[in-house]
Amino acid sequence: MPRVARAESSSGSRVIAHIDMDCFYVQVEQRKQPTLRGHPTAVVQYNSWKGGGLIAVGYEARKYGVKRSMRGDEAKKVCPDIQLVQVPVARGKADLSVYRNAGSEVVSILARRGRCERASIDEVYLDLSEAAETMLAESPPERLESISEEALKSHVLGLHMDGVSTKDCVKEWFLMSNVHRRDKLLACGALIVAEIRLEVLNETEFTCSAGIAHNKMLAKLASGMNKPAQQTIVPFSSVEKLLEPLPIKKMKQLGGKLGTSLLADLGVDTVGGLLQFSEEKLQECYGINTGTWLWNIARGICGEEVESRLLPKSHGSGKTFPGRQALKTVYSVQKWLNELCEELYERLLCDLEQNKRIAHTLTLHASAYKLNDMESLKKFPSKSCPLRYGIAKIQEDSLNLFNAGLREFTSICSAKIKGSKQHEWAITGLSVSASKIVVIPSGTHSIMKYFHNQGQTCIPIKEPDGISTQNAASLSSSGNGCCVSLHLPGPEINTCENEAKTNLDMPCLNPYEDEIEVCKARFDFMFVNVLIYKDAFHMEKFTDNQDPFLSRMIQEEDRLTEKLLLSSSSGAENGLGSKLTQSHMDSHGPVLKSENQKRKFDKQKGTPSILRFFQSHNSSSFPEQDHVSTFQENEASSSGLQAINGSPGRKSTCSLVEDEFRSNAWNYKSDEIDPVVLNELPPEIQAEVRAWLQPQKRANTVKKGSSIIHYFSPTANS
Ligand code: DCP
Secondary structure, eight states, X not given: OOHHHHHHHHHXXXXXXXXXXXXXXXXXXXXXXXXXXXXXXXXXXXXXXXXXXXXXXXXHHHTTTOOTTSBHHHHHHHOTTOEEEEOOEETTEEOOHHHXXXXXXXXXXXXXXXXXXXXXXXXXXXXXXXXXXXXXXXXXXXXXXXXXXXXXXXXXXXXXXXXXXXHHHHHHHHHOOSSOHHHHHHHHHHHHHHHHHHHHHHHHOOOXXXXXXXXXXXXXXXXXXXXXXXXXXXXXXXXXXXXXXXXXXXXXTOSSHHHHHIIIIIOOOBGGGGGGSXXXXXXXXXXXXXXXXXHHHHTTOOOOOOOXXXXXXXXXXXXEOOGGGOBOXXXXXXXXXXXXXXXXXXXXXXXXXHHOEEEEEEEEEEEEXXXXXXXXXXXXXXXXXXXXXXXXXXXXXXXXXXXXXXXHHHHHHHHHTTTOOOOOEEEEEEEEEEEEEEEOGGGTSHHHHHHHHHSSOOOOEXXXXXXXXXXXXXHHHTTOOOOOOOOSSSSOOOOOHHHHHHHTTSOOSSTTHHHHHHHHHHHHHHHHHHHHHHHHTTTTTOOOSOOHHHHHHHHHHHHHHHHHHHHHHHXXXXXXXXXXXXXXXXXXXXXXXSHHHHHHHHHTTTSOOHHHHHHXXXXXXXXXXXXXXXXXXXXXXXXXHHHXXXXXXXXXXXXXXXXXXXXXXXXXXXGGSOHHHHHTSOHHHHHHHHHHHSGGGOOSOOOTTOHHHHHHSTTTTO
16 A cells, blocks of 8 residues: 555544643642742652752743753752742652542543543543544534634644734634545544633643644644643644654654664664655564554554543552662661552552452562662562552562562672672662553443443333333433442442432332332342452452442442332331332342331341341241352352451451351342343353352252353453
8 A cells, every 4th residue: 555545544534632731740739729820830859859859840930941850959040939849748758649630630521522541640642533523514613603712722733824823824724625524523623622621721720732633643742742731733734744853752652772773773863764764674673563663653654542541551659769768678678668569559449449440460660779780770670470459468479579579680780790799789769560450340241231231220110000111211211210320349329319209200009119129130239249249359369358349339238228218118108008018028039028027127227237138037048058059169269258357256348248148148039130130141150140049949050160250250251
């Protein structure tokens, strides 16, 4: 394919934006302390040596020549009025959580308009292709009453001014009709980005700059071209001119060794310089993939997709120990590793709690040098291992990783300084990171998808004629839908109160029926999800007393159970047919089975708990041994779970729930459960769930290495 055609077809009609927050840390600090606004400001590292190192410099300070490489004292010399703000400190090191949270705030706004990839603490890629296509079809720029002021301030690369004012030129560019469709899409993308940037400003007070182009590489290049608070558009026709003079080192991934070797091997110092080499030649020099990649980037071709990712790919905690602060004993390393691990673990738990994500890999990086061998600097090998949850485990594992790295490092260095008796080392930087972060499996398998896709549970509602109808969609369209999205452990449990209230007006025999059904569906879910959860954590790895996710899950169930009880009692009070309510409940498993149980439950209303609720069931109605065998395969993991609690008398919520399943059984029959839920699962899993749900009839089919455990295991879906 000819070069230009290849470039065109690769970019197609994609519209990609790269959004970069302006002097981010400074803006965050200025929002905290509004008196800093308008003043030259910089954020400095927490150490006070020579006024601390500058890590972010505001644009007012940049006008005076203040640069990020300077120390506070130096900055004061060139800009005496500069306000130096210290980065917050926790555990003796920089605490970046305030910046991270501010970044998340912005991301949540940016993600409203298209696929959004959080690329770093303060930058985001957006795929606006769909939004631009829609705009072009429904309200193209030339049909708009006016082009927004913010959009008119755009920089359009390659635009000929011809003596006309920039604004008029840009306006003309937005309104042009006889141009290629891809440019029109870009114009739509730019209008959308201008709107989004204003939204960010209005909602967060932060300014950001943006690049709008046909691919990620060009968008990223463009976003840094006009800062702060501006946007730059790269029409296809201006790509060559943009890249030709661009210093090779400015290109993403060419700032390091590869960029240096391009200059050394091929004498190339600008991107345009690469154009003279054939793809084959570049492949010959740098290998097939890198050769092709170089050939492509010289022509502005980049097929990299914008990933849908609002959350970070990894978490890390690190600290440098420059100069005399270098660590020289394993004891001091261990002390700092413990601190770093604590911070890391806090973030892991937060991620688990908020996003239901778990990390799989723990990595230790260190920079070190051997005394008398400065060449050894930074050659400390990074080490990884599977990540085990539990602060003590992470601390222990990172120390082991460090020791493994140190052994390798010292032997490498010993070989280099043969003959020397010097074996001392010093650590100048330490970091621990958690990567391979995945949403716990239930979020991705079909049973969850079922609820996701429905958006609302299909809750059977009995019509006055007694015919059981259902369908969330029809309920919804009639305005009577009880919108429930389930989130155990995936998406938010979101009982739409207003809609639920509307249901009270429905001519139902039992106005609380749908709520009961919601509870029922959710109990089903809890059952499946506890199993998934256990499996996701491999049980024995779940070594903490804290199980925030499960406790949230239980709290949620408590809330619903309470609601259910209140519903049933108020139903009786207001004469809406308590008998019917009761009879309905009687037919629905764990919902109150008898007056007796109801009374027991009523007593506990102050602190209702699903666990107590299950405890209140008469377990003798279910043959114990059936349940024991049902859960036999989990025995090892279950004991692991109990062991984690330290004291024998105390059990984690997870093990309590498991015990409830084990001893009190799940008072469901498979035919009482919405068959759609089960039918979504593969046949062998359906059979197994049904067997669990109706243990007394269960054939002894559950084998070791059960299929359901495999199915819900983190790797099963990959
Ligand atoms: N940062 C840091 N240490 C560095 C570089 C950056 O701690 N060596 C922090 C401070 C910055 C933030 O990351 O505010 C984002 O870095 P950028 O490189 O995007 O720079 P700024 O956002 O500060 O400025 P600009 O407007 O030039 O993007």
